[in-house]
Amino acid sequence: MTKAIELSELTKTYGTRRGLSGLSFQVEPGEIFGFLGPNGAGKTTTIRLLLDLIRPTSGSARVLGRDPLADGVEVRGRVGYLAGDFVCDGRQTVRGYLRFLAALRGGVPNERVDELAERLGLDQTLKIKKLSKGNKQKVGLVQALMHKPELLILDEPTSGLDPLVQQTFLDLITEAAADGQSVFMSSHIMSEVEAVADRVAIIRDGSLVALDKVTNLRSDAVRDIEVTFESPVPSDAFANMPGADGLRLDSEGTSLTGQFSGRPDVLVKAIAHHTVTGLHVSKPALDDLFHSYYEGAEEAPRPAPVHDA
Numbered sequence: 424m425t426k427a428i429e430l431s432e433l434t435k436t437y438g439t440r441r442g443l444s445g446l447s448f449q450v451e452p453g454e455i456f457g458f459l460g461p462n463g464a465g466k467t468t469t470i471r472l473l474l475d476l477i478r479p480t481s482g483s484a485r486v487l488g489r490d491p492l493a494d495g496v497e498v499r500g501r502v503g504y505l506a507g508d509f510v511c512d513g514r515q516t517v518r519g520y521l522r523f524l525a526a527l528r529g530g531v532p533n534e535r536v537d538e539l540a541e542r543l544g545l546d547q548t549l550k551i552k553k554l555s556k557g558n559k560q561k562v563g564l565v566q567a568l569m570h571k572p573e574l575l576i577l578d579e580p581t582s583g584l585d586p587l588v589q590q591t592f593l594d595l596i597t598e599a600a601a602d603g604q605s606v607f608m609s610s611h612i613m614s615e616v617e618a619v620a621d622r623v624a625i626i627r628d629g630s631l632v633a634l635d636k637v638t639n640l641r642s643d644a645v646r647d648i649e650v651t652f653e654s655p656v657p658s659d660a661f662a663n664m665p666g667a668d669g670l671r672l673d674s675e676g677t678s679l680t681g682q683f684s685g686r687p688d689v690l691v692k693a694i695a696h697h698t699v700t701g702l703h704v705s706k707p708a709l710d711d712l713f714h715s716y717y718e719g720a721e722e723a724p725r726p727a728p729v730h731d732a
């Protein structure tokens with residue numbers, strides 16, 4: 424089956440400035456793919472390359488099986504795109520503007536536009552030039568979604584939206600994926616991506632540092648642990664256990680607390696050798712994991728091997 428997106432050693436330099444360095448991954452049809460990274464990581468550069476808004480220095484991309492360089496018009500016609508710096512301006516109303524864009528798209532039922540606007544809480548009687556930042560972003564979302572494109576490419580789609588509208592947006596893209604549309608969305612915010620994405624790629628300094636299913640990333644994340652034992656356990660009972668550097672056994676040997684990173688299986692098997700009277704394990708702190716990727720390369724735990732699902 425044709426991939427929604429395929430990147431192969433995609434590289435972009437701006438003069439002497441690095442934009443992207445040899446990025447390779449694939450987005451499966453029908454999946455929601457989160458594309459994360461700190462400011463300046465190369466997310467927008469990647470998205471612009473996919474749409475042939477800029478040209479690569481080397482490497483290649485395919486979008487819906489097409490080469491954006493050769494078939495840019497077709498690619499842009501089959502994609503719903505929200506730019507990170509989406510701007511709309513003018514004297515017309517939201518309704519007039521969206522109908523104009525719908526006509527450019529070859530016609531979209533008015534009911535479809537009205538339904539999206541209503542769900543996002545966008546008043547179509549307002550004048551475009553008087554819209555707040557959040558309302559402009561809603562216009563951007565409606566124009567990207569309205570024609571039910573095969574692939575949505577969304578650059579920071581929740582920027583400027585309040586939490587309720589963010590949730591509506593997440594519902595909309597979940598429904599889009601359920602209908603077979605593919606979604607590629609960039610974000611700084613792990614929690615929103617985590618809620619809906621099948622897989623996530625993290626880039627830093629133009630290079631891929633992690634690519635995995637959200638469920639796998641979650642299982643590798645840090646958890647707060649508290650275990651109490653009926654009787655003292657040997658002080659070295661949990662020494663040398665992978666991921667247990669942050670765990671401490673108290674002086675009596677009956678309480679083990681701290682942070683555990685990695686898959687919990689090894690911990691569960693180790694504590695099961697003793698009689699456990701209390702156990703608390705926090706939800707994995709995925710945000711912490713992501714922050715560690717964002718920090719300097721030296722401090723960041725090297726990610727679990729980058730592998731495609």
Ligand SMILES: Nc1ncnc2c1ncn2[C@@H]1O[C@H](COP(=O)(O)OP(=O)(O)OP(=O)(O)O)[C@@H](O)[C@H]1O
Pocket residue numbers: 437440441442443460461462463464465466467468469507
């Ligand atoms: N037109 C340009 N000219 C020169 N350098 C550029 C240009 N566009 C991007 N860059 C540089 O390329 C790198 C990647 O930028 P890009 O905008 O792709 O990052 P980003 O991940 O989208 O960041 P943000 O989250 O801040 O939007 C940055 O170092 C940026 O300064």
